[in-house]
Amino acid sequence: MNQLLHFSFKVIIFSCILSINHAMGQSDNPCGAPALAVNASCTFTNGTNAGATATPTAGIPAPGCASYSGGDVWYQMTVPAGGAFTIDMNSNGGMTDSGMAIYSGTCGSMTLIECDDDDSPNGLMSMITRTGHTPGTTIWIRVWEFGNDNNGTFQICANTPPLPPANDNCSGAYPVTVNPDYLCGSTTAGTVAGATASSQNAASCAGTENDDVWFSFVATNTTHSIDLLNVAGSTTDMYHSVWSGACPALTLVAGTCSDPNNSIVSGLTVGVTYFIRVNTWGSTAGATSTFNVCVGTPPPPPANDDCAGAFPVTVNSGAGCGSTTAGTVASATASSQNAASCAGTENDDVWFSFVATSNTHTIDLLNITGSTTDMYHSVWSGACPALTLVAGTCSDPNSQTVSGLTIGATYYIRVYTWSGTTGATSAFNVCVGTPPPTGPCGNATNNDFCSNPATLTQGGSSWSSSTSTTYSADNPAGLSFCGSIENNSWYQFTALSTTEVFNFTNVTNCNNNWGIQAEVYSVTTSGLGCCTGFSSVSNCMNPGVNTNGTVTATGLTIGNTYMLMVDGWGGDQCDFTVLGWSAIGILPVEMVALQALGMESGNLISWQTITESNNDYFEVLKSTNGTDFYSIGKVLGNGNSNEILNYSFFDSNKRAGTSYYKIKQFDYDGKYVISEIVAVERISDEEGIIAAYPNPTENVITLEIKSNEKINGVIEISNSNGQIMLTKEVFGKHLLIESFDLNAFENGLYFVTYKDDYIKSTKKITKN
Numbered sequence: 061m062n063q064l065l066h067f068s069f070k071v072i073i074f075s076c077i078l079s080i081n082h083a084m085g086q087s088d089n090p091c092g093a094p095a096l097a098v099n100a101s102c103t104f105t106n107g108t109n110a111g112a113t114a115t116p117t118a119g120i121p122a123p124g125c126a127s128y129s130g131g132d133v134w135y136q137m138t139v140p141a142g143g144a145f146t147i148d149m150n151s152n153g154g155m156t157d158s159g160m161a162i163y164s165g166t167c168g169s170m171t172l173i174e175c176d177d178d179d180s181p182n183g184l185m186s187m188i189t190r191t192g193h194t195p196g197t198t199i200w201i202r203v204w205e206f207g208n209d210n211n212g213t214f215q216i217c218a219n220t221p222p223l224p225p226a227n228d229n230c231s232g233a234y235p236v237t238v239n240p241d242y243l244c245g246s247t248t249a250g251t252v253a254g255a256t257a258s259s260q261n262a263a264s265c266a267g268t269e270n271d272d273v274w275f276s277f278v279a280t281n282t283t284h285s286i287d288l289l290n291v292a293g294s295t296t297d298m299y300h301s302v303w304s305g306a307c308p309a310l311t312l313v314a315g316t317c318s319d320p321n322n323s324i325v326s327g328l329t330v331g332v333t334y335f336i337r338v339n340t341w342g343s344t345a346g347a348t349s350t351f352n353v354c355v356g357t358p359p360p361p362p363a364n365d366d367c368a369g370a371f372p373v374t375v376n377s378g379a380g381c382g383s384t385t386a387g388t389v390a391s392a393t394a395s396s397q398n399a400a401s402c403a404g405t406e407n408d409d410v411w412f413s414f415v416a417t418s419n420t421h422t423i424d425l426l427n428i429t430g431s432t433t434d435m436y437h438s439v440w441s442g443a444c445p446a447l448t449l450v451a452g453t454c455s456d457p458n459s460q461t462v463s464g465l466t467i468g469a470t471y472y473i474r475v476y477t478w479s480g481t482t483g484a485t486s487a488f489n490v491c492v493g494t495p496p497p498t499g500p501c502g503n504a505t506n507n508d509f510c511s512n513p514a515t516l517t518q519g520g521s522s523w524s525s526s527t528s529t530t531y532s533a534d535n536p537a538g539l540s541f542c543g544s545i546e547n548n549s550w551y552q553f554t555a556l557s558t559t560e561v562f563n564f565t566n567v568t569n570c571n572n573n574w575g576i577q578a579e580v581y582s583v584t585t586s587g588l589g590c591c592t593g594f595s596s597v598s599n600c601m602n603p604g605v606n607t608n609g610t611v612t613a614t615g616l617t618i619g620n621t622y623m624l625m626v627d628g629w630g631g632d633q634c635d636f637t638v639l640g641w642s643a644i645g646i647l648p649v650e651m652v653a654l655q656a657l658g659m660e661s662g663n664l665i666s667w668q669t670i671t672e673s674n675n676d677y678f679e680v681l682k683s684t685n686g687t688d689f690y691s692i693g694k695v696l697g698n699g700n701s702n703e704i705l706n707y708s709f710f711d712s713n714k715r716a717g718t719s720y721y722k723i724k725q726f727d728y729d730g731k732y733v734i735s736e737i738v739a740v741e742r743i744s745d746e747e748g749i750i751a752a753y754p755n756p757t758e759n760v761i762t763l764e765i766k767s768n769e770k771i772n773g774v775i776e777i778s779n780s781n782g783q784i785m786l787t788k789e790v791f792g793k794h795l796l797i798e799s800f801d802l803n804a805f806e807n808g809l810y811f812v813t814y815k816d817d818y819i820k821s822t823k824k825i826t827k828n
Contacts, residue, residue: 126159154212189346324483380677520642527628748821773816
């Protein structure tokens with residue numbers, strides 16, 4: 061029996077030693093938890109949960125968050141005077157994703173107060189802020205690694221939150237000087253650190269008004285702008301609204317709830333004092349955000365606010381934009397013309413005019429800057445103010461082609477922001493261009509088509525061309541060829557002998573090493589010059605490999621015109637040279653060194669030309685799938701050149717994934733050539749919805765959502781009337797891809813929004 065007692069005594073001593081060792085930093089069980097000091101500001105102390113085990117569940121409820129799986133350690137803390145405190149955590153090279161729960165009671169019988177995953181501003185660490193506790197009582201603090209999968213060192217602190225600012229309630233509102241313009245030369249500083257909820261209606265707007273502060277201004281105009289500038293601190297997602305009346309009996313000014321940090325407030329009374337309520341959007345307590353408040357005064361409406369003052373736009377002779385006219389919607393008002401004529405909200409429209417010099421013109425809105433870049437435009441005919449919308453010209457894209465115009469007639473362009481939000485400041489340039497003509501057979505006037513061939517003349521040293529994707533498949537009825545046709549081009553010549561020979565040399569740079577194929581035809585044409593019949597008068601050069609070859613045309617009638625057709629075997633893209641002939645009318649600009657480079661603020665597309673002849677401009681085309689391309693801008697050419705020239709275009713749309721680009725080059729007489737395709741892949745540095753595709757969509761829309769912290773929020777899809785059509789909670793680590801079936805939705809415009817405590821991001825999508 062004495063031996064048994066001796067053994068038990070040693071076990072007790074060993075347990076005490078373990079408890080003493082844990083108490084030096086933190087404890088594996090609550091009863092040995094060391095005291096965590098509460099300071100005026102956060103002073104981190106080091107800790108670790110390496111080797112920690114799971115706390116027994118008897119008398120201690122499970123935390124209920126942050127994937128608790130054991131490995132927890134404990135602290136205790138005494139509630140300071142005032143009953144408010146913040147407990148914050150930071151990574152220290154070990155634990156990087158924490159969970160934290162706090163309890164009341166005793167170390168053996170506890171009540172869970174709150175559990176937090178990653179509300180700290182320090183990455184994925186935890187933070188809890190509490191008010192209204194009884195001073196002197198004990199708080200038990202439980203700490204663990206998310207999922208118990210990366211245990212190690214961490215830092216923890218406890219501090220009293222800051223005192224409420226003097227403008228915590230509207231009676232202490234800070235006065236803001238009203239600026240005479242939008243430039244914000246005078247601002248008033250503020251912070252929500254320590255702010256508490258005010259007595260005014262907490263459900264008046266979206267967000268959570270638990271940390272609101274107040275500002276005031278005296279209206280000097282019926283309309284003013286409100287801007288929150290230089291936002292910094294624990295979160296930059298702010299909310300503001302405008303109130304009227306006398307404190308505390310204030311009334312929300314209708315339509316002034318604003319999640320964006322800038323808004324326009326209309327319908328004010330000059331000389332009356334108004335109040336601005338500012339708070340963080342999220343509900344997390346303890347925010348420390350700072351900012352500056354600016355109240356601005358809008359300029360008078362622009363001179364072209366109505367069609368009678370429309371700014372004239374010079375029509376460019378080509379589709380390039382060498383001449384543009386500047387405009388802005390700042391302070392623009394709604395015009396008398398039909399406000400439901402097109403989509404969007406025509407409440408800030410301005411007007412431009414042009415005199416048609418062709419039956420077809422292009423309209424481009426360029427260099428868009430300001431409060432929004434989402435513009436809308438349409439074309440109108442008639443005399444002001446009795447204008448009529450030109451059918452089919454309502455355009456959400458910033459570029460369109462308008463056909464069926466009357467040469468010499470004056471037309472009007474109506475430009476406005478898509479959104480109904482008032483006070484937009486968007487500026488832009490308007491370009492009216494003249495697109496390249498088509499031939500009488502409906503084809504572009506270049507040697508991609510039989511009806512518009514290049515011209516060959518005997519006696520030259522040589523001519524060169526290619527079977528690049530510049531050329532499409534032109535396969536008129538009645539054409540018989542020894543191979544398939546994918547990218548053929550056409551060349552006419554006049555026979556000076558009954559036999560003519562075409563020696564193909566330097567067949568190089570073939571993509572697939574399949575080479576080229578060629579044949580000569582006698583061609584009949586319609587009265588318009590369209591190719592209607594073909595008779596072969598030569599061998600069909602069709603080697604199927606990358607090699608030189610010869611096409612010999614025989615039985616020719618001297619003085620008659622014949623056609624040489626050249627194609628890539630199986631669509632191969634090759635360069636080639638033909639000896640003993642010269643050529644005119646081949647697509648003129650030789651582009652090289654095309655590349656797309658992902659940069660911090662967007663994608664840079666660059667290219668060079670070795671030679672230029674009759675070069676009007678380049679059109680930059682983009683695709684998200686490598687097949688469906690659309691225009692994103694134009695770059696003027698240099699006409700004629702025999703030296704290397706460098707060109708570039710910057711695409712500021714930083715979508716995640718792969719973006720494809722190609723260049724379409726136009727000469728002055730409408731001929732064009734399309735380059736090869738280049739691509740750039742990038743990972744977005746933005747947060748929220750970084751991509752929505754395909755857009756427009758017929759049924760399924762796919763969203764890419766990115767967060768520097770965990771994704772833990774809600775996706776909402778609403779229609780253009782603000783009605784929420786679909787809601788889904790989503791969770792993930794840092795990047796999430798979610799698809800939604802919109803097949804049951806009516807065709808039209810929708811808004812998809814992702815929001816959590818830190819992020820609110822919205823994209824506009826269209827279902828066709």
